[in-house]
Amino acid sequence: MVEVRQASPADTDTATAILDIAERLVQRRGFSGFSYADIAAELGITKASLHYHFPSKAELGKSLITRYAARFADALGEIGARVVPAGDKLEAYCAIYRAVLAEQRMCLCGMLAAEYEALPEPMRRAVVEFFDHNHVWLSALLEEGRRAGSLRFAGTSDQAAHSITAALEGAMLVSRPYGNTAVLASVADRLIAEFSGEA
Amino acid sequence: MVEVRQASPADTDTATAILDIAERLVQRRGFSGFSYADIAAELGITKASLHYHFPSKAELGKSLITRYAARFADALGEIGARVVPAGDKLEAYCAIYRAVLAEQRMCLCGMLAAEYEALPEPMRRAVVEFFDHNHVWLSALLEEGRRAGSLRFAGTSDQAAHSITAALEGAMLVSRPYGNTAVLASVADRLIAEFSGEA
DNA sequence: GTCTATAACGAGATAGAC
DNA sequence: GTCTATCTCGTTATAGAC
Numbered sequence: 001m002v003e004v005r006q007a008s009p010a011d012t013d014t015a016t017a018i019l020d021i022a023e024r025l026v027q028r029r030g031f032s033g034f035s036y037a038d039i040a041a042e043l044g045i046t047k048a049s050l051h052y053h054f055p056s057k058a059e060l061g062k063s064l065i066t067r068y069a070a071r072f073a074d075a076l077g078e079i080g081a082r083v084v085p086a087g088d089k090l091e092a093y094c095a096i097y098r099a100v101l102a103e104q105r106m107c108l109c110g111m112l113a114a115e116y117e118a119l120p121e122p123m124r125r126a127v128v129e130f131f132d133h134n135h136v137w138l139s140a141l142l143e144e145g146r147r148a149g150s151l152r153f154a155g156t157s158d159q160a161a162h163s164i165t166a167a168l169e170g171a172m173l174v175s176r177p178y179g180n181t182a183v184l185a186s187v188a189d190r191l192i193a194e195f196s197g198e199a
Numbered sequence: 200m201v202e203v204r205q206a207s208p209a210d211t212d213t214a215t216a217i218l219d220i221a222e223r224l225v226q227r228r229g230f231s232g233f234s235y236a237d238i239a240a241e242l243g244i245t246k247a248s249l250h251y252h253f254p255s256k257a258e259l260g261k262s263l264i265t266r267y268a269a270r271f272a273d274a275l276g277e278i279g280a281r282v283v284p285a286g287d288k289l290e291a292y293c294a295i296y297r298a299v300l301a302e303q304r305m306c307l308c309g310m311l312a313a314e315y316e317a318l319p320e321p322m323r324r325a326v327v328e329f330f331d332h333n334h335v336w337l338s339a340l341l342e343e344g345r346r347a348g349s350l351r352f353a354g355t356s357d358q359a360a361h362s363i364t365a366a367l368e369g370a371m372l373v374s375r376p377y378g379n380t381a382v383l384a385s386v387a388d389r390l391i392a393e394f395s396g397e398a
Numbered sequence: 399g400t401c402t403a404t405a406a407c408g409a410g411a412t413a414g415a416c
Numbered sequence: 417g418t419c420t421a422t423c424t425c426g427t428t429a430t431a432g433a434c
Contacts, residue, residue, distance in 0.1 A: 190358055
């Protein structure tokens with residue numbers, strides 16, 4: 001068995017471990033709220049070694065978003081491929097957010113959206129792309145559900161998609177100070193009921 | 200005319216100017232994303248002078264929340280006192296969020312909710328109190344509207360209030376990377392339509 | 399790939415003069 | 417109240433040995 005992929009500095013096991021730790025730190029404390037020292041301490045290597053894998057914090061940040069967006073896109077693709085009613089897909093979509101909050105984390109790009117003005121330029125573009133892709137997928141799901149009659153909503157699918165994303169991101173945000181998942185659970189249930197057409 | 204109030208350090212014109220600048224910085228960059236140096240540069244005094252008014256950054260942060268929450272509570276009280284249908288009050292409530300975002304700002308406590316785990320303890324409690332008070336007021340408004348028949352919604356007023364807060368905070372959050380107010384405008388319009396009982 | 403060592407800078411904070 | 421001066425520590429980042 002041959003390793004086909006050429007290992008680039010950002011594609012080693014250590015790099016992955018760095019990304020894992022940094023990802024959690026950003027989702028919990030924000031991009032301005034963690035440092036290379038935090039990662040080094042947790043991983044048990046020096047700060048200097050981190051710079052071998054990710055020369056600057058901005059590049060680390062960009063890699064974080066890229067990987068997160070790819071994983072998110074994979075999850076959406078997996079949901080989209082299921083042969084189930086659109087209402088079930090919407091429920092699965094909500095479950096992604098629930099799973100993130102269950103680990104006491106904010107959505108990575110939700111966190112970065114808050115800090116947006118403090119981010120280095122390369123990271124900014126990646127954040128916008130995340131929300132764009134999410135919006136396109138969600139709008140298409142809503143259209144599909146509307147055509148099939150399994151989803152009901154007023155206005156355009158664009159408007160409805162924005163409402164769903166805002167509700168879920170906001171519910172995660174507001175849940176954080178309370179240290180539990182009650183607000184998100186309530187909001188997600190209400191969303192599903194609303195779009196399932198319960199008067 | 201005599202000044203009745205005894206001026207405490209945190210109650211002078213300079214202190215107010217500091218709070219104004221710091222408030223905008225937190226709402227745009229986050230609490231971890233600004234420093235005493237930023238305020239000093241903008242106000243034209245030294246960092247040392249800032250420490251006379253607010254000995255530590257944590258105390259400055261706590262004062263920011265206290266003042267913001269008081270102003271927010273005043274606005275809610277003013278809305279509550281109007282002799283108009285509950286639907287109009289909900290619209291006025293949404294207008295508060297619109298006005299904040301129009302200044303390219305995130306809700307102060309929404310920003311701090313994201314950064315919650317990175318905040319000093321005294322600030323954490325104040326953030327929770329903000330959301331608690333907001334929730335109590337909003338739930339009462341929904342109950343009032345439901346009784347009067349001017350607001351229609353499924354589930355409890357508690358659940359509906361959480362949904363509204365989450366939708367508006369999340370809409371502000373998602374709007375930020377796009378640099379405009381379109382998402383919030385769309386979400387607010389949709390909320391008002393939904394709670395006004397449009398099928 | 400990881401280390402030690404250090405540079406270069408910015409952070410929050412204090413002492414004491416004016 | 418504001419200043420200069422300074423402290424201490426944390427931050428990102430680099431050089432060069434192993």
